[in-house]
Amino acid sequence: MEISSLFFGRIQFELTVTLFYTFIGLSIGLAFLLAVGFAGKHSNESHFNSETFRVWLRIFALTLFSAFALGFLTIVEIGVVWPIMIERMGNVFGPLMFFAVVIFVVLKSTALDVMLFGKQRASVAQYKWAMWLVLFGLTLVAYFVIVFDSWTRQPAGTMMLDGRYRIYEWAELFVQPAAYLQSVEFFLQTIYSTAGVCLGFSAWQSKFRPLQDGHIIFLKRALKWGVLALLVHATLMWFLYTNNGLPYKIEIDRVYFLTWLSFCITLFIWLVAAYLSLKLFNNQLKPKLAFIFGAPLGMIIPALAWLTNSDFRSEFAVMNALKAADVITATPTTSIALGLILLLALFSLIIFGFVRLSGYAMKQGVVPVVKSGGAP
Amino acid sequence: MSSYAASLGLLPTDPTFWMPLLLLTLTSIMVLGTIIFDGFDMGVGLLLPFAPASHRQALMTSLAPWRSVNETWVLLTFALAIASFPFAFGAILSQLYLPILLCMLGVVTRSVSFEFRARSAITMRSFWLVVFCIGAFLSALGLGLILAAFAAGYQQDATNIGFILFVALCAMAACMLMGSCWLLMRWEGEMRVLAARWASHAVRWVAAGMTAVSIMLAMANPAILYKWTHIDNLIPAGLLWGVMLFCFVWLEIYFKRVRQNVTPHRLWLPFVLCVVLLALMVLGILYSLFPFMVLDEITLWDATPSVLSMQLILAALVIVTPVIVLRHLSNYSLLFSPAGARL
Numbered sequence: 250m251e252i253s254s255l256f257f258g259r260i261q262f263e264l265t266v267t268l269f270y271t272f273i274g275l276s277i278g279l280a281f282l283l284a285v286g287f288a289g290k291h292s293n294e295s296h297f298n299s300e301t302f303r304v305w306l307r308i309f310a311l312t313l314f315s316a317f318a319l320g321f322l323t324i325v326e327i328g329v330v331w332p333i334m335i336e337r338m339g340n341v342f343g344p345l346m347f348f349a350v351v352i353f354v355v356l357k358s359t360a361l362d363v364m365l366f367g368k369q370r371a372s373v374a375q376y377k378w379a380m381w382l383v384l385f386g387l388t389l390v391a392y393f394v395i396v397f398d399s400w401t402r403q404p405a406g407t408m409m410l411d412g413r414y415r416i417y418e419w420a421e422l423f424v425q426p427a428a429y430l431q432s433v434e435f436f437l438q439t440i441y442s443t444a445g446v447c448l449g450f451s452a453w454q455s456k457f458r459p460l461q462d463g464h465i466i467f468l469k470r471a472l473k474w475g476v477l478a479l480l481v482h483a484t485l486m487w488f489l490y491t492n493n494g495l496p497y498k499i500e501i502d503r504v505y506f507l508t509w510l511s512f513c514i515t516l517f518i519w520l521v522a523a524y525l526s527l528k529l530f531n532n533q534l535k536p537k538l539a540f541i542f543g544a545p546l547g548m549i550i551p552a553l554a555w556l557t558n559s560d561f562r563s564e565f566a567v568m569n570a571l572k573a574a575d576v577i578t579a580t581p582t583t584s585i586a587l588g589l590i591l592l593l594a595l596f597s598l599i600i601f602g603f604v605r606l607s608g609y610a611m612k613q614g615v616v617p618v619v620k621s622g623g624a625p
Numbered sequence: 626m627s628s629y630a631a632s633l634g635l636l637p638t639d640p641t642f643w644m645p646l647l648l649l650t651l652t653s654i655m656v657l658g659t660i661i662f663d664g665f666d667m668g669v670g671l672l673l674p675f676a677p678a679s680h681r682q683a684l685m686t687s688l689a690p691w692r693s694v695n696e697t698w699v700l701l702t703f704a705l706a707i708a709s710f711p712f713a714f715g716a717i718l719s720q721l722y723l724p725i726l727l728c729m730l731g732v733v734t735r736s737v738s739f740e741f742r743a744r745s746a747i748t749m750r751s752f753w754l755v756v757f758c759i760g761a762f763l764s765a766l767g768l769g770l771i772l773a774a775f776a777a778g779y780q781q782d783a784t785n786i787g788f789i790l791f792v793a794l795c796a797m798a799a800c801m802l803m804g805s806c807w808l809l810m811r812w813e814g815e816m817r818v819l820a821a822r823w824a825s826h827a828v829r830w831v832a833a834g835m836t837a838v839s840i841m842l843a844m845a846n847p848a849i850l851y852k853w854t855h856i857d858n859l860i861p862a863g864l865l866w867g868v869m870l871f872c873f874v875w876l877e878i879y880f881k882r883v884r885q886n887v888t889p890h891r892l893w894l895p896f897v898l899c900v901v902l903l904a905l906m907v908l909g910i911l912y913s914l915f916p917f918m919v920l921d922e923i924t925l926w927d928a929t930p931s932v933l934s935m936q937l938i939l940a941a942l943v944i945v946t947p948v949i950v951l952r953h954l955s956n957y958s959l960l961f962s963p964a965g966a967r968l
Contacts, residue, residue, distance in 0.1 A: 307744065314740040318733040321700055325729040328707055332718040339711020340930045344937040350704035351945045354697050358952035362693070413712075415931055580722035588726045595730055598756065602741040609746060618743050 253582040255574050258330045261589045263556065268596060269323045270555040271548055272316035273391055274435065278443025279309040280384040282474065286467050288377040297368055297376060301463035303615045308450065308607050310365050313387075315599050317353070322592070324350070330585075334566050334576040338414045341400060341407060341422065349393040356386035366618075392432050399428035401567045409570070430489070437482040438554060442547040444475025445516050448523050449544020452537045454611040465532045472524045479517050483510075512550050519543050629916060633926060644939065645929040648709040649911075651942065655702040657907050661803065661900050662695045662957075663732070663764075668804020670735060670761025671797060672823055673754065680816060685754055687811060689743065694956045696736050697949075703729075708938050713918035713928030720779040721771055728767025734760030761800070769796025775910075776841045778920065788841060795834020799903070802827035806896040809883065821883035824895065828880065832873045835906060842913055846920055849913045869905055872898045 283305060287296050296302060324346060328335060335342060360382035363371050371379065400407075406421030407414045416422060451460060451468045460468070486509075523543065526535050534540045566573045578585070609616070626646075627637055635642040669688055673681050688695075707714050718725060735757055742753030773792035777785045805824035809817055843850040853862050876898055883889050914920060918928040929935060 311741070311744065314737060318737045321703075321736075322729065322733055324704060324707070325725065328703075328714060328718045329722045329725050332715045334715075335707065335711045335718070336715030339707075339715070340934045343708035343711050343930050344934050344941075347704050347708035347938050348941055350700060351941045354701055355945050355948050357693070357697060358948055416933055419933065419937070578722055579719050584723050588723065591726065591730055595734060598734070599737055602737060602745075602753075605749070606741060606744055610744075613746075616744055616746055 254580070254585055255577050257582060257585040257589050258577050259573065261585070261592050262326050262330045264596065265319060265322050265326045265592065267552045267555045268599075269316065269319035271552045272312055272319055273387070273394075274439040274551045275443055275446060275548070276309065276313045276316045277384070277387045277391060277436070278439035278446075279305065279312060280380070280387055281440060282443060282447065282467070282471050283309060284380045284384045285474070286470050288380040292373070292377065294373050296463075297373070299461070299463045300614065301461055301467055304454075304464075304610050305447075305467065306365070307610045307615045311603050311606055313361075315603050317357075318599060320349075320353070322595075329580075329588075330578055331566065331573075331576050332578050334571070337412065337571060337576065338567065340416055341414050342397060345393050345397045345400075349390045352386055352393070353390050356383060356390070360386060388436065391435060392428075395431045395435060396423060396425070396428045399425060399431050401565075403427045404567055404570060414567075434482065434485065437478045437485070438551055440478035441475040441482070441513075441516060441520070442550045444471045444478075444520055445543040445547025445550070447471040447475075447543075447547075448520065448534075449541050449547065450607060450611050452523075452534045452540035452543065453608060455534050456537050456541075457612045460532070460534075465527065469524065469527060472520050472527075475520045476517065476524070479513055479520070483513065486510075509550070509554055512546070512553060516543070516546050516550060519546060640932050640935070641926070644932065644935045645709075645925045647939070648705075648929065648935065649925055652702070652706050652709055653907060653911055655698065655705055657904055659698040659702045660903050660907070662691070663699050664800050664903070665803040665807040665896075666692065666695045666735070667731075667761045667764050667768075668800040668802065669807065670757050670804075671765060671801050672804050672808070673758050673761075675823065676816075676819070681754060682750060684808070684816075685739075685742070685757060688739070691956060692736075692739050694953050696732070699732050701949075705938075705942075709930075709935070710918055710925075710928040711930055713923045716919050716923060721774055724767050724770035724774060726767070727763050728771060731760045731762065731764030731767055734763060736760075762797075765797040765800045766793055768800075769793030772796055772838060776838045776845070778845045788837065792834055792838060795830050795837070798827040798830030798834065802831050803896075803899055803903075806899050809889075810892045810896055818884060818886065821880045825877060825880035825884065828873060828876045831902070835869065835902075838906075839909070842910075846913075848921070852913060865905055865909065869902060872902050 283302075286305075287302055327342070327346075360379040363376065363379035364383050367379070368376060400422060403425060404414065405425040405427075406418040407416050409415075447468060448471070451464065454460060454464070519540065519542070523534060523540055526533065526540070564572060564574075566576050630637045630639070630642045633642065637643065666688060669684060673684060676684055738753045738756035738760055742750050742757065745753060769792050770789060773785075773789040776792065777788060802824055805820045805827060808820035809824065812820065843853060852858060876895055879889070879895055916924050916926070918925055930938075
C-alpha cells in the first residue's frame, strides 16, 4: 500500500516538475533569444512589427502560459503529495517558493504585460527594457526554484531541530555553490534546447511557406547561441565530472552524464548542420523533415536532464537525511492514482494546445488575440 | 489580544505573537479576493452551458480584461498560505488531497484554456470554451468539497456524503451567483434577464448552503457552538445573521424585479451584496476557528514558521504589494463601469 502510494505520488510529482522544468526553460530561452535578437541597440519599431517577431512572441507567450500553469501545479503537488515534507522543511521551502511566486506575479503585472500586450502603447525603448526585464525576472524565478532544489541535495545554512529544518544562515542558503552551478547549467541548457526548438519550428514553417529574411537572421542567431551554449556546458560538465580543482563536489551519475552527452551531441550535430544548410543552400533548410526533429530533441533534453538528475537520489527527499517514503501523503492509493489520471489528461491538453497553436502560428501566421468585444 | 499573548507567555509587541496574526489577516484578505474575483470568473464558466449558443463566445471574451489579474489571486493565496502556515498545511493538505487537486486542476485548466482560446483559430474556439467550462466545474467542485470537509471536521465517511455533495452544489451555486451578478452589471437586454433568472435560482442554494455549513460547523464542534451561542456573543452573532438575511431577501426581490423587466437601478449593488455575504462567511469561519488553524490541534502560532522566515515573507509582501495593488486597481476600476461588455 505504502509502496503504491509512493510509486504513484512520485510519478505524478516527477512528471509535473519535469514538464515545468522543460517549459520554464523554454520560456527563458525564448526570452533570451528574443532579447538578444530584437532588443539590441540598433533595433527599431519595424523589428517589433515584423512577422518574425510576432510569431516568436506568440510562441513565447504560449510557452510561458504553459510554464505558469505547470509551475502552479508543482507548488500544489508539493503540498498534496509531500505534505509532511512541508512540515519538515516549511521554514526553508515557504520563503523560497513565495519569492518565486511574488517575482512572477510582479513580472506578470508589469514587464510581461508590456511585452505581450503593450507593443502599441509603449515606446521602443520601454519595450526593449520590458523584454530584458522579463528575461531577468524569469531567470530570478528559476533561480529560487533551483536554490530550493539545490538545498535538498546539499542542505546548507540549516540544521534539523525537533524534526524540522531551521535556518541559521540565510546567506549561506542563497549563495551555496551548488545553486550557482545548477543555475549556470540550467541557463546554458535553456539556450541550446530553445535553439533546437527554434530550428524544429522553423523547419516546420518552411514546409508550408518560405522563411522571411528576418526569420532567417533570427534562426541563425539562435543556432549560433545554441552551439556556443552547448560547447560551454559540455566544457563545464567535463570539469565537474572529473572534479577538476573545484572546491566542492556534486554527485553526478554516470548514466546521467552519458545519456545527456549522447543527446547533446545529436543536438549539436543538428544545430551545426542547420547552420551549414542555411549557408550552403541559399538560406534554406534541407532536408526539412530531419530538421523538424530539432524541436522534440530540444524539448526532450531538459526533461531528460531533470529526470535522470533527480533519479539518482530518488530514495531521498533531502539528500541522505529525509526519505521520500517518510514524507509521502497518507491519502489512499486509489485517490493518488485518480489524481495521476486527471493530471495526465491536463498535461496532454497543455501539450496538445502548445503544439497545435505553435504549429498553427508557424504555418498560417499569428491569429490576433481575442481581448475585448464582449457583446455580440 | 493581550490575554492571548499572555497565555502564550509573550508580549503583544513580540514579533512571534503579532507576525502570525498579520499573516493570518493578509491570507484571509487574499482568500476573500480569490473567492470574489476568481469566483465570478468561475461562475461565468459554469453558466456558459446554460447561455444561448450565440452568446457563449462573447460571454467568455467579456472576461478578458480581468482574467490576467483574476488568476493571480489564487496563485498568491495558495503560495502565501503554504509559506505562512507550513505546519498547519501539512496536516490540512494530507486530509484534502483530492478536493485541493480538483480545485487546482480546475484553476489551471481554466487558465490554460482561456489563453489558448484567445490565440486559436475560430474553428478551435468552441473546443477551448468547453475545456474552460470543465475547468470551472472542477474548481467549483473542489472548492465545495474543501468547504464541506472543513465544516465536517475532515470526517469524510459515508454518513457525511450527502452533506458533502450538498455543499459542493451550493459552492457551485455561489460561483454562479457571483457570475450572474457580474453579467447583470455588464450586459443588457435578454442576457440581463437571463442572468437575473440564474441568480435568483442560485441565491436560494447559497442561502441553504451557508446555513448548512454553519449548522454542521456548530454540530461537529461543541467549542464553535459554544462560541456562537454564548450570551456575550449573541448580539454580534444576531447582527451577522440579520445582515445575511437582509442581503438574501434584498437580492431575491431585486432579481425578481429584473426578471419582470423592471428597469433596474444600481446594477452594481447585487455584486456588492454578494461580496458582503462572502466576506461575512469568511469572517464567520475565521471567528469560529480562531485561534486554531486545525481545530483543537494546531494553533495559529504553532502553524507559522520561524521569525526569520516570516520576516522574509513579510518583506517580500511589503515590496510587491504596491505594484500588485496598483495593477489590480487599474484593472478592477473598470469592473463597475456600466455597459462594460463593450470594452
